[in-house]
Amino acid sequence: MKRPQATLSAIVCVFSCIVCATSAVAATHPMDPLTAEEIESAVTRIRAIQDIPDKAFFPLIRLFEMPKAEVLVWRPGQPIARRAEVIVYGLPGLYRGIVDLTTKTVERWEKINGFPQLAGREFGLINRVVKAHSGWQDAIRKRGISDFSKVIVMPFTKGYYGTDDRDRWLIRTTPFLVDETRNLWGRPIEGVLAMVDMDQEKVVEFADTGIIPISSNPVGFTEDDVGSLREGPNIITYHQPEGASFTVEGNVVKWQNWTFHYRFAPQAGLIISNVSYADQGRDRSIAYQMHMSELFVPYTDPGQAWYYKTFFDQGENHLGDMVSSIRVGLDCPNNAMVLDAVTASVQGEPRTVKNAIALYEQYEGSPAWRHHDTILSYFEGRRGQNLVMRFIATIGNYDYIFDYVFTQSGAIKIRAGATGIDSVKGVESATLSQDRTGEDSKYGRFVGENLVAINHDHFLVYRLDLDVDGVGNSLSRDILKKTRFGDETPRTSGWVLDSRIAQREHEARLNMNMKRPALWRIINSNKTNPWGHPVSYQIKPSMNAISLLDADDWPQRRGMFSFYNLHITPYRADERFASGDFPSQSNGSDGLHVWTAEDRPIENTDVVAWYTVGFHHVVRAEDWPVMPTSWHEMTLRPFDFFHRNPALDLPDQKGQ
Numbered sequence: 001m002k003r004p005q006a007t008l009s010a011i012v013c014v015f016s017c018i019v020c021a022t023s024a025v026a027a028t029h030p031m032d033p034l035t036a037e038e039i040e041s042a043v044t045r046i047r048a049i050q051d052i053p054d055k056a057f058f059p060l061i062r063l064f065e066m067p068k069a070e071v072l073v074w075r076p077g078q079p080i081a082r083r084a085e086v087i088v089y090g091l092p093g094l095y096r097g098i099v100d101l102t103t104k105t106v107e108r109w110e111k112i113n114g115f116p117q118l119a120g121r122e123f124g125l126i127n128r129v130v131k132a133h134s135g136w137q138d139a140i141r142k143r144g145i146s147d148f149s150k151v152i153v154m155p156f157t158k159g160y161y162g163t164d165d166r167d168r169w170l171i172r173t174t175p176f177l178v179d180e181t182r183n184l185w186g187r188p189i190e191g192v193l194a195m196v197d198m199d200q201e202k203v204v205e206f207a208d209t210g211i212i213p214i215s216s217n218p219v220g221f222t223e224d225d226v227g228s229l230r231e232g233p234n235i236i237t238y239h240q241p242e243g244a245s246f247t248v249e250g251n252v253v254k255w256q257n258w259t260f261h262y263r264f265a266p267q268a269g270l271i272i273s274n275v276s277y278a279d280q281g282r283d284r285s286i287a288y289q290m291h292m293s294e295l296f297v298p299y300t301d302p303g304q305a306w307y308y309k310t311f312f313d314q315g316e317n318h319l320g321d322m323v324s325s326i327r328v329g330l331d332c333p334n335n336a337m338v339l340d341a342v343t344a345s346v347q348g349e350p351r352t353v354k355n356a357i358a359l360y361e362q363y364e365g366s367p368a369w370r371h372h373d374t375i376l377s378y379f380e381g382r383r384g385q386n387l388v389m390r391f392i393a394t395i396g397n398y399d400y401i402f403d404y405v406f407t408q409s410g411a412i413k414i415r416a417g418a419t420g421i422d423s424v425k426g427v428e429s430a431t432l433s434q435d436r437t438g439e440d441s442k443y444g445r446f447v448g449e450n451l452v453a454i455n456h457d458h459f460l461v462y463r464l465d466l467d468v469d470g471v472g473n474s475l476s477r478d479i480l481k482k483t484r485f486g487d488e489t490p491r492t493s494g495w496v497l498d499s500r501i502a503q504r505e506h507e508a509r510l511n512m513n514m515k516r517p518a519l520w521r522i523i524n525s526n527k528t529n530p531w532g533h534p535v536s537y538q539i540k541p542s543m544n545a546i547s548l549l550d551a552d553d554w555p556q557r558r559g560m561f562s563f564y565n566l567h568i569t570p571y572r573a574d575e576r577f578a579s580g581d582f583p584s585q586s587n588g589s590d591g592l593h594v595w596t597a598e599d600r601p602i603e604n605t606d607v608v609a610w611y612t613v614g615f616h617h618v619v620r621a622e623d624w625p626v627m628p629t630s631w632h633e634m635t636l637r638p639f640d641f642f643h644r645n646p647a648l649d650l651p652d653q654k655g656q
């Protein structure tokens, strides 16, 4: 049987295959992403004031947004103040510049604290440096591997554990054997620990903690690997004979009363801005901006090779830069429009990512609403169709599918699908029956011979800057309060709503609780619907989880937001990422928990909701060698925002 082999060059290709020629476009909206010309211009301005040595690089080049107050009054055709934020690493250290692209001047240039994300650039360096280390070579040979080209050394962010190494950019590594498999993650070579100082380009810590068998189980998942295949079902395809019913002008999308702007950003991935809904011809604002803000994935194994694996996948890797091009017909329906994105390479050059985003209408085969009246003998119902904007990021072993789903009834569903490959650890015991002490399977479950998938969590925090009919908003917590009835009724008990407006940030740090249910709504108390209720959008959770780590555990100190499903803050332009702008090796001194510690007022002001979608992942055999996609979601649901079901005016289209 022919087995494709992964090689170092094939892996490097992951980072280079999406680099293509860029085309000239000018920004027509304040939220438009930086164009290729703007990226080039920004880098030219920075190079004009600062010598950038060859070893330095540009971890991040992104739009520096026009102030919110100016964007809110901006109208198409009016001038746009365009600025770029440019981060440079290696001067030495981290520097940040703000470039005015109109006047072509550097407005700000400053040294800042922190370390860059893993940007692909370090992959080659790590493999070169680690493979040249004599201790590492001896350790690999001891495990019966003499051909080092069959070993790939993967870099991992090391986090922070209270040691005073915050002045050095350090990367930990794990080697993987890729002989006869394309599943890079399936054959970890345990016990060979090398840490690299990225500035000195040398191994500064090395340990061989002992030989653990490398699993010989098949771990591939190509058709050849799987061998016997079932007969596939007949394919369902989607066709819209009359074409899509959305329009995309520049980066502004319009569909079924919705208008929003999209852009693709290197750190946040997809950013949806200026979301409004035309209610009987009048555009009403719902959200100023929505995007992912952090993705915290702590593993729970305390062992020497695993304790540090507590990743901040957005800030330590940059979701947008980890984008994986959409495959139409597999990753999304055939009727999708796929959109390219321009981002910057670490060399500071523009690059176009092909098929970064999919935009499509989806018919789920369900009614938007229906009623069959058996007494009066009539039926009335309408087909429901959604608009989905999607991107996919592959962060090392995991693939995440990020969706914003706009419905005809005024709701926005925000969902994420997790698939890809689980992180596994090589262990001495082949299976559970051999694990007599229970040590090998204490923090995970066997998914193959000598392979244990380690327990972990995923916490996806979204930054949702809602502007419900304007910026003056509050959080209403409507508690379903149990009540005891009097003698006037045969009933003894029920519940009533007890609505409370959160005055300050600490009152708005909330978790779901089945015993004490409550609605969470962002309300505009200055506007009411015709029936007298303040207009609002509900933040409606689905299944959720909070962190079980202790507050004194270093990963938790850096990802404190994961103690709560919801936070509300007053709007601040520079409060964007829940674990701070540069979480690599951060010590928890920046981020949502630091900002909210002030307990700032949040009543009737411009507020931002931070909603965390969390799930604990106990890995099953069925999650190996590649996981079935598992979805997690939340919904922004109109609540007294309209005066009736906004999908009432749908025409009767039964289709074929």
Ligand SMILES: [Cu+2]
Binding pocket: 418, 456, 457, 458, 617
């Ligand atoms: Cu998982």
